[in-house]
Amino acid sequence: MTPSGPAVTAERLSKSYRKWGRTRAFGTLKSALLGRSLSTALAPSEVVAALSDVSFTVARGETFGVVGPNGGGKSTLLKLVAGLFKPTAGRIAVNGKVSALIELGAGFHPEISGRENVVINGVMLGLTRKEIERKLPEIIAFSGLEDFIDEPVKTYSSGMYVRLGFAVAVHVDPDILVVDEVLAVGDEAFAHRCLDTIAEFSRRGKTIFFVSHSLVLVEELCNRVLYLEAGRIRALGDPKETLAKYRMDVAAGEGTRLATEHRKDQEILLRTRKREEKSFLEGVKGAEASSAGAVLERTEAHSPFEEETPSPDASRKQETQQSVEQPLEQKIPPVTDEKARRWGNRAVSITGCRLLDASGAERYAFRSGESLTVEMSVEPRASLEDFVFGIGVFTPDEVCVHGSNTEIDGFLPVRLDGPATARVTLPRLDLGTGTYLLDVAVHSRRETPYDYWRGACRFQVDSPGRDAGLYRPERRWEFSGAVSVSAR
């Protein structure tokens, strides 16, 4: 009854699309008739490869997952499996009746009733009219649209549309079910029903071709996973390994993007800082010029040039400065950039902030449990002995995940004479999946901010499991008494 052999065999499958260039506008019938032959007019000006050299087999009864970034070739592969497109090169053999849930409700006519559309859709998907008439009550019940089934489809909500489409597609009773990201629509209850149906198909030994961006679902449902990137097989096999590879690639890509963004952000902030500093110094000089000469001398100590060559009496001068620091501070308006992301009097400035992984490489995407090092570069305007370095980790909605500083962690400041770097390592980043913002700060022990930089770095954490929450500790379960469990 059911055919034997693999359900789907792809051998060196390639598919390219015609890319119509500028000449397309002129490649019309007029020009074809007046000049070139028809075949020339139809020839593509350029070709884009959507799939190249993809080989795999899907055994009967297998649930086969396909993952990959947008434009990776997933949809093209599905259309080849469904027989909608023909391969440019290579071979694809599909053994059995395919029902594709590529776009549910494709072919519904808005003007006619849901019931009539079910009949038409069913016939389009390969049922005879008798079969569809017989299954009609079941389909309508499954869709849960009994009350609306005789209304024209144009009055349906998009969710209702999809439910009806799904109901028809699963009742076609295919040998191979092609599912493309359909569970993203419809409400929670219907999504569960869809998943149950898919699981039921699997139990009945049907082959399922499952495409989704929900990696958790893919991991849960699939026996094997194909990871496509730029039309090529990046990985194929065990779901855990393949998905791990995909996650790593995504994290690496995210990391590159975040690093670029981070660099841009810092450049902008450093530029504003230089501008502010300049106008601040000019402002102070202007203000001091009108008052006593002694004060002028003191202000000059602030200029970075003198700090380059610390003289023996520099420290004495510094002491004098310390004593008069307070009144000067009051004159200084808190320095803030346009986004109010940075403030402080800049007695010490943060000149850079980077995140490093365990190997010391700069990175902004981490796996949960990895080590993370925050490195901040600082530069004092003048030598000082009162400084505290701090970090704070926040979620994008401003929940503090962690905050600490050198004071809390038991370090006493001794001297900061010039450009310096402070690093703090968090050996295990036990955070849940998400984006986090890092604040870095230098302030006095009495918490007068020198430079407080809100969201200096943004980083991404990806965790493999489905556990909830910000905190992702290691877990160890133990059971005793009349209970038995087994590992999945």
Added chain:
Amino acid sequence: MLKNLAGLWRHRALAYVLVARELKARYRGSVLGYFWSLLNPLLMLAVYAIVFAVIFTGRGPATSPYAIFLFSGLLPWTFLSSSLTDAAASLTTHGALLRKILFPAEVLPLVAVLAQGVHFVFALPVLLAGLVLGALGVFGPSIPLGWPLVQVVPLFVLEGVFVAGAGLLLAALTVHFRDVKDLLATALSLWFFATPVLYTLSDIKQERVRALLRLNPAAPFFDGWHDALFYARWIEPPRWGLLAAIAVVSFLLGYAFFDRLRDSYPEAV
């Protein structure tokens, strides 16, 4: 190609539901519904009857009463031109379907022709009523009425096959050249005047022009319609042979062309 043709027969159920859908959707929401299929030709007949009784008078006795003569050619022409217009647009308007569901694409232009065929069949009672009134002398000199009317059936089938072939060709072309749709409107009006719908070929006095017009593959069909409906004459077997040949050649050529470009539709629509 032959295998695909055989496959087409298996999809007749699909063609059936799509034609039904086309008709249902067209009249959904209108008060008179299917009556429009009847009413439209009736109104058309009324307009032409008035125009040719009051404004354009004084035509030869061979085509008198002219309103009935015109009507017997105009309905089959409407079938031809509407079918071609719909068929040409069929693949591009149902592009979403072609990209998502696997079914033989030729169903779409054929459904367009079939749906127009149904409209034609609905209009036949009006045509018959017109002929009866014509026979009673309501529009002027009375016309003969008789058994040659049954020739309407094979004429309709053969014209349908002829139109289907042309429709397949146009549908395939439209996918790659959207210009066809625009060009088609003009081409159809030129073709209308080059076809003996408003006149008979014997009206044409210049021998050369007549010879040229005889090359028009649609001409024998309209000679046939006039004979069957207006003159109540039997069409001779050789003419039937010619009609059948034109229909089959048109269909095979159109289908072959359509079949050759088949794989390009899901991507190009």
